Amino acid sequence: MSDSLIIVPTYNEKENVEAIIRKVFSLSKEFHILIVEDNSPDGTADIVKRLMTEFPDRLFIEERKGKLGLGTAYIHGFKWALQRKYDYVFEMDADFSHNPDDLERLYNACREGADVAVGSRYEGGLVRVVNWPMGRVLMSYYASVYVRLITGMQIRDATAGFMCYTRKVLETIALDNVKFVGYAFQIEMKFTACKLGFKVAEVPIIFTDRTHGQSKMSKKIFKEAFFGVIQLRFRNYKRAN
Numbered sequence: 001m002s003d004s005l006i007i008v009p010t011y012n013e014k015e016n017v018e019a020i021i022r023k024v025f026s027l028s029k030e031f032h033i034l035i036v037e038d039n040s041p042d043g044t045a046d047i048v049k050r051l052m053t054e055f056p057d058r059l060f061i062e063e064r065k066g067k068l069g070l071g072t073a074y075i076h077g078f079k080w081a082l083q084r085k086y087d088y089v090f091e092m093d094a095d096f097s098h099n100p101d102d103l104e105r106l107y108n109a110c111r112e113g114a115d116v117a118v119g120s121r122y123e124g125g126l127v128r129v130v131n132w133p134m135g136r137v138l139m140s141y142y143a144s145v146y147v148r149l150i151t152g153m154q155i156r157d158a159t160a161g162f163m164c165y166t167r168k169v170l171e172t173i174a175l176d177n178v179k180f181v182g183y184a185f186q187i188e189m190k191f192t193a194c195k196l197g198f199k200v201a202e203v204p205i206i207f208t209d210r211t212h213g214q215s216k217m218s219k220k221i222f223k224e225a226f227f228g229v230i231q232l233r234f235r236n237y238k239r240a241n
Contacts, residue, residue, distance in 0.1 A: 001085065002030045002031055002032045002058070002086075003085075003086060003087045003088055004029070004030075004031045004032065004086060004087070004088040004089075004090065004103075004107060005031070005032045005033070005034055005077075005081045005084075005086040005088070005089050005090065006024060006031050006032070006033045006034070006090040006091075006092050006103065007034050007036060007073075007074055007077035007078070007081070007089065007090065007091055007092070008020065008033060008034070008035050008036070008092055008093070008094050009035075009036045009038070009070055009073035009074065009077075009093075009094070010035055010036070010037050010038065010040060010044050010048075010094050011037075011038045011039075011040050011044070011067050012040045012041070012042045012044060013040065013042075013044050013094040013095065014040070014042045014043055014044050014047060016094045016095045016096060017035070017044050017047050017048060017094055018047050018051060019096070020092075020094050020095075020096060020100065021033060021048070021051055021055070021059060022051075023096075023100045024100050024103070025055060025058065025059075027100065027101070027103065027104065028104075029103070029104050029107065030058075031058075031090075031103060032058050032059070032060070032086070033058065033059050033060070034060045034061070034062060034077050034080060034081070035048045035059070035060070035061045035062070036061075036062050036064065036073040036074075036076055036077050037061055037062065037063045037064065038064050038066060038067045038068060038073065039063065039064060039065055039066050039067070045061065045063055048061045049061065060080075062076060062077070062080060064076070068181070069181030069182060069185075070161075070181065070182060070183065070185060071178065071180055071181040071182065071184075071185030071188075072181050074091055074185065075175050075176075075178060077089075078165075078170050078175055079175060081167075081170070082167070082170055082171060086167065087166065087167045088107055088110055088164055088165070088166060088167070089164070089165045089166075089167070089170060090103060090106065090107075090163065090164050090165075091161055091162065091163040091165075092161075092162055093161060093162070096208065097207055097208055097209060098119060098161070098162040098205070098207070099205065099206065099208070102119055102162070102203070102205045103164075105203050105205075106119055106162070106163070106164040106203055107164060109164070109201045109203050110164050110166050110201075113199065113201075114166075114199050114200065114201035115165075115166050115168065115169050115193065115198035115199045115200065116163065116164070116165055116166070116169055116190070116193050116198055116199070116200045116201070117163065117164040117200075117201050117202075117203055118155060118157060118160050118162070118163055118190070118200060118201070118202045118203065119157075119160055119162030119163065119203055119205040119207075120155075120156055120157040120160055120202035120203060120204055120205060121140070121157050121160065121205065121206075121207045122141060122144055122156040122157045123156050123157065123202040123203070123204040124156070124204065125156070126204070127141060128204060128205065128206045128207060129206075129207045129208075129209075130206060130207065130208040130209065131208055131209035132209050140159065143158075143159055144156060144157055144158045144159060146229065147159070147187055147229050150229045150232075151187075151191055151229060151232060153190065153191060153194055155190055155194075155200060155202060156202055157202065158186070158187050158190055159183055159186050159187060160186060161183070161186050162205060162207075163186075163189075165193075169193055169196075169198050172196055172198075173189070173192050173193065173196065178192070179231075184229070187229060187232065188232060191232050
């Protein structure tokens with residue numbers, strides 16, 4: 001039984017899902033993987049189910065009825081993990097933008113005292129992004145600056161989606177009260193962990209844009225993140241008063 005579960009949300013990831021699963025299972029540390037599958041029409045679930053016969057008791061799938069959002073996929077995965085005996089729960093994309101070789105570095109950060117480890121593109125003020133156009137790099141970098149300014153968090157990569165949470169963090173956060181479903185979910189989880197007094201460590205990584213499949217970013221998701229930060233600050237202000 002591994003102490004670590006990686007949650008990978010998928011929607012139309014047939015080009016990537018088998019490769020990412022095999023890569024994780026080739027690592028020296030044993031990880032388990034939970035695929036949270038949102039009814040992909042491209043057959044992603046069929047690929048995962050075929051691999052489950054090859055990797056019994058290490059690879060799992062939870063199928064949902066439709067594309068319900070990144071945040072709800074992770075909340076679903078968190079609850080699934082807490083019902084079992086995992087001490088470390090990871091978020092990771094299916095498209096290799098997050099390098100599986102960095103999983104052990106996030107794991108070690110939590111083993112060595114952090115409650116949350118963030119795979120950070122901007123730790124130390126540097127930008128570690130490959131294959132993004134400059135406009136998107138600047139938008140992402142200054143989005144994190146904006147989040148720090150509004151919320152007061154000192155995390156350099158507030159929108160990062162490559163994470164390791166210790167069990168006690170997920171047991172403490174009221175998961176049913178997490179509001180946002182897009183990339184604002186990532187900000188809300190970090191903000192909540194900080195406000196609860198947990199130690200958050202940033203681990204520098206190199207982020208590489210996907211080469212297969214399509215990005216799930218949209219104007220709606222960006223709008224939720226932009227205005228969601230203000231809502232987070234306002235909600236915290238109301239509680240303080």
